[in-house]
Amino acid sequence: MTAISGTAIGKRAAAASSRTMLLAAFFVVEVAALGIFVPGWLTVDGLLDTSRIFIESGLLALGMTFVIITGGIDLSVASLLALVSVVIGFSHQAGLPLPVAMVLGIGTGVGCGLLNGAIVAYLGLHPLVVTLATMALFRGGAYVISNAAAYSEYPAWFTTIGGFYIGEVLPAQLPVFAVLCVLAWMILEKTPFGRRVYGLGENEQAVRFSGINVAHLKLKVYGLMGLLAALASIIETSRISTSRANMALGLELPVIAAVVLGGTKVTGGSGTIAGTLLGLLILSYLQDGLQFAGISSDWGLFITGALLVLGVLVNENAGRNRG
Amino acid sequence: MKDQTVTDRSASRRTIIRGLAGGTALALAGMPGRVLADAKRPLIGMIPKYTSDPYFTAIRQGAEAACKECGFDLVFDGPANQDVTAQTNIVDRMIRQKVDALSICASDPTALAPAAKRAASKGIKVSTWDSDIDASGRTVFLNQSDFGAMGQTIADMMARATDGGKGDFLLVTNSFTSSNMNAWRTAIKSYAAKKYPDMHIKAELTGDADLEKSKNITLNYLRANPTTRGVIVIDGIAAVGAAEAVDQLGLRGKVPVAGIGVPSNIRPYVKSGTVTEAVLWNPVDLGYGAIYISKAQLEGTLDPKKGFVESGRLGQMKFVSDDVILLGPPTVFTKENIDSFNF
Numbered sequence: 001m002t003a004i005s006g007t008a009i010g011k012r013a014a015a016a017s018s019r020t021m022l023l024a025a026f027f028v029v030e031v032a033a034l035g036i037f038v039p040g041w042l043t044v045d046g047l048l049d050t051s052r053i054f055i056e057s058g059l060l061a062l063g064m065t066f067v068i069i070t071g072g073i074d075l076s077v078a079s080l081l082a083l084v085s086v087v088i089g090f091s092h093q094a095g096l097p098l099p100v101a102m103v104l105g106i107g108t109g110v111g112c113g114l115l116n117g118a119i120v121a122y123l124g125l126h127p128l129v130v131t132l133a134t135m136a137l138f139r140g141g142a143y144v145i146s147n148a149a150a151y152s153e154y155p156a157w158f159t160t161i162g163g164f165y166i167g168e169v170l171p172a173q174l175p176v177f178a179v180l181c182v183l184a185w186m187i188l189e190k191t192p193f194g195r196r197v198y199g200l201g202e203n204e205q206a207v208r209f210s211g212i213n214v215a216h217l218k219l220k221v222y223g224l225m226g227l228l229a230a231l232a233s234i235i236e237t238s239r240i241s242t243s244r245a246n247m248a249l250g251l252e253l254p255v256i257a258a259v260v261l262g263g264t265k266v267t268g269g270s271g272t273i274a275g276t277l278l279g280l281l282i283l284s285y286l287q288d289g290l291q292f293a294g295i296s297s298d299w300g301l302f303i304t305g306a307l308l309v310l311g312v313l314v315n316e317n318a319g320r321n322r323g
Numbered sequence: 324m325k326d327q328t329v330t331d332r333s334a335s336r337r338t339i340i341r342g343l344a345g346g347t348a349l350a351l352a353g354m355p356g357r358v359l360a361d362a363k364r365p366l367i368g369m370i371p372k373y374t375s376d377p378y379f380t381a382i383r384q385g386a387e388a389a390c391k392e393c394g395f396d397l398v399f400d401g402p403a404n405q406d407v408t409a410q411t412n413i414v415d416r417m418i419r420q421k422v423d424a425l426s427i428c429a430s431d432p433t434a435l436a437p438a439a440k441r442a443a444s445k446g447i448k449v450s451t452w453d454s455d456i457d458a459s460g461r462t463v464f465l466n467q468s469d470f471g472a473m474g475q476t477i478a479d480m481m482a483r484a485t486d487g488g489k490g491d492f493l494l495v496t497n498s499f500t501s502s503n504m505n506a507w508r509t510a511i512k513s514y515a516a517k518k519y520p521d522m523h524i525k526a527e528l529t530g531d532a533d534l535e536k537s538k539n540i541t542l543n544y545l546r547a548n549p550t551t552r553g554v555i556v557i558d559g560i561a562a563v564g565a566a567e568a569v570d571q572l573g574l575r576g577k578v579p580v581a582g583i584g585v586p587s588n589i590r591p592y593v594k595s596g597t598v599t600e601a602v603l604w605n606p607v608d609l610g611y612g613a614i615y616i617s618k619a620q621l622e623g624t625l626d627p628k629k630g631f632v633e634s635g636r637l638g639q640m641k642f643v644s645d646d647v648i649l650l651g652p653p654t655v656f657t658k659e660n661i662d663s664f665n666f
């Protein structure tokens with residue numbers, strides 16, 4: 001454990017903070033440029049309101065940061081979001097009280113996350129293949145349960161979860177997201193659990209030999225991912241007040257893009273919550289600003305792809321310089 | 324040596340930052356965007372279900388023509404694929420863009436309602452076309468065709484193609500959540516039950532606006548159910564998928580495909596005979612008419628008691644109820660006339 005926690009952490013912290021500064025600078029330049037070139041876009045109300053659009057992918061990105069730092073990946077997050085939503089909607093339709101249905105939904109999220117973790121940890125299969133399979137499995141499950149129909153009869157109190165504004169400008173989910181960001185940062189940076197997550201991505205053998213149960217660690221990380229997917233699902237379901245199997249189709253891409261752009265290396269061992277948050281903000285506000293300027297949403301995927309390439313390039317270069 | 328590295332790195336970082344900043348500015352300047360509106364001209368936000376379909380391109384064409392006539396600016400944006408969340412996000416964004424009127428074709432009637440109500444509470448005039456939202460979220464809906472008349476036309480086409488429409492049929496739709504398609508399904512079935520009692524719609528499948536999926540579900544179904552007499556399609560993309568499947572199985576002329584179709588998509592299949600007949604309204608007219616409804620709303624002249632809305636070259640569009648306006652009768656496309664429609 002000393003080998004991991006000593007100089008490696010020092011180096012990692014230095015590299016990470018310089019990347020974070022770079023991202024922060026990019027973000028400021030981006031917002032300023034959009035503010036200048038897109039009249040009417042840069043307002044406090046507008047910046048706050050846009051957060052409604054990216055908080056769901058932001059929650060997924062928090063969990064994804066943990067997963068990728070361990071050297072893993074979770075492609076099933078968007079499918080899981082849809083599955084949880086459909087479970088909540090259709091169990092409610094079948095007569096379950098909504099709060100109970102929500103608990104069932106959260107259970108589904110955590111359970112499916114643990115399933116991913118268990119297959120990765122105990123069968124030793126690569127997370128890319130495992131979660132590619134469960135991506136289809138969860139999405140398929142959502143289609144089977146919903147029979148390709150939508151459930152939209154949510155009561156008013158439920159739709160306020162993702163649709164309520166504090167003081168008419170601050171979306172209610174924004175403070176919740178902020179608290180979870182701080183919590184995720186503390187867990188990752190300030191707890192032994194967080195250090196082990198980094199250790200797992202840097203050198204799994206070393207973690208194993210220092211007497212830590214690697215399988216339990218992976219279960220927790222993927223379980224946490226499932227919990228966050230369930231939370232994101234509840235917020236999105238409430239915001240659009242409908243449950244359907246094709247929700248969040250392809251959302252794993254911007255989520256992974258935000259994490260990678262934020263400086264988390266896909267090979268594991270490095271990454272920060274601050275970086276992920278900046279990656280998310282850069283991606284989300286750029287897309288929002290361009291669409292606000294009247295550039296069609298068709299560009300969204302193109303921009304995500306371009307920034308993902310940029311993120312990978314910067315990550316790779318940073319790695320080389322460090323050596 | 325160490326100092327050297329440090330300088331190099333900070334220099335390269337500066338270059339990166341400069342590069343990124345320059346890149347952003349360039350990208351912003353170079354991308355094709357709407358020239359931002361003149362503050363005095365009304366701005367209309369039009370939101371299709373998705374953009375990846377020539378049908379919605381034709382809608383846009385009509386809307387642009389009408390905006391030109393009325394002196395409006397148009398923002399036309401929808402999700403690339405059928406995605407309710409993305410569509411809700413676009414409504415929210417258009418509210419921030421301070422559009423004066425919103426003209427929506429909804430992927431889901433309830434999902435769009437809260438966002439539409441938010442728009443209305445900020446003084447934006449909301450209307451819908453093609454696929455409605457809950458009445459609480461909008462003032463008026465422009466119906467492209469009378470659902471009953473459409474259902475009758477489709478059932479009659481299938482009966483014509485199969486000598487009276489006796490036997491088992493497959494119906495392929497987009498999804499079970501689309502309000503207009505659900506209304507046609509109901510209309511086809513209730514009309515067929517009376518007029519063609521031996522026409523049995525054995526299965527109803529969803530293609531999710533996906534060509535490949537529409538094709539595959541039709542292929543699999545026809546393989547497993549060789550006695551199927553015909554395929555009824557009530558979605559423009561499903562029409563192409565089903566026709567592809569029928570051709571692939573060598574069933575052209577044996578298992579006819581008929582229903583909703585967009586001429587530019589189904590032209591080859593209508594000419595080859597795989598699709599016997601197709602029906603649709605003119606989407607260019609629909610987009611055009613929708614803008615004239617926004618115009619009436621903005622001028623405050625929209626009044627069901629008057630019974631109609633003035634709509635430029637279309638003349639008068641009639642109110643069929645207090646909050647529904649009808650575009651006009653549907654158009655049937657056949658081998659003979661399909662070349663005269665360019666949408």
